[in-house]
Amino acid sequence: MPEDVPLSWEEVARTHGRKIYNFAYRLTGNPDDAADLAQEVLLRVRRGLASYQPGSFEGWLWRITRNAFLDDVRRKNRRPTSALPDELDRFAAISTPSPDDVLASLRLGEDIQKALLGLPYDFREAVVMCDVIGLSYDEIALASAVPVGTVRSRIHRGRKMLREALL
């Protein structure tokens, strides 16, 4: 059996659910939308696992995630929104060790998230897949159905735009 074939839906949910949720949150800036999307992706994975062809599981999974996100945006016919301050407060309490660190990381994280949401979709997706999720260029190319050269260009331009926005 190829190494990249997942054993079960439950295993996929356990090992990738958190990543899918983080991907969705960084693209939308909205925890409710991110939770909805994570559930939608896991449903699609459940239905698709039976017909999954051995290859790049990461590419397959993230293509499903990406398509689910784009379907959701089309369905709602609106642009992804920014998180409200209280929503960011909720997340800040999850993993920061001290109140000072909470405030510092919250402000920084909030600025970065806002800058991220200001990027055009293709560039936002590319830098989130690369720098938040940790996918390789090949995996991003598979997920986004574009050549690796396009991935390289999007990541570069996305980072430059983000840097400008953070100035």
Add this chain to the structure above:
Amino acid sequence: MTHLGELLSAYLDGEVTEDERKLVTSHITDCGTCQAELADLHLARSALRSLPVLDLPAGLLDGEASVVIPLVRRPRVWIAAAAATVAVFVGVATFVAPEPTVPITFNEISLEHNNRSQLDPLLTPGKAVPPVSLPIGGAE
């Protein structure tokens, strides 16, 4: 002098060939423009990597042994439409009850998803997938 542009990001990520890596290391020694750009790219990458990894919302995957996903119902139009349609065609009374938070089964989520697909003209019409049958995984 020709600057390196997107090769710099790929270099940061280790997504370059050996020849490209040598080109970058040689070039940035003498090129202040590319040095500055590399520093900017590194800062942007570090900023993204510094974002906290968020935990899944409580309950999103709870009870996976019995394949039950507690779902917080929110008053959205599509949910109401799906609930009404499901109630008519399937007679599932639980969908009609306006509970604010109700654990529902994977089958119910699947049914609701299919119903959404039927209502949504953006999705393929007439191709709704039957609800997923349980048990799943280790329940066999």
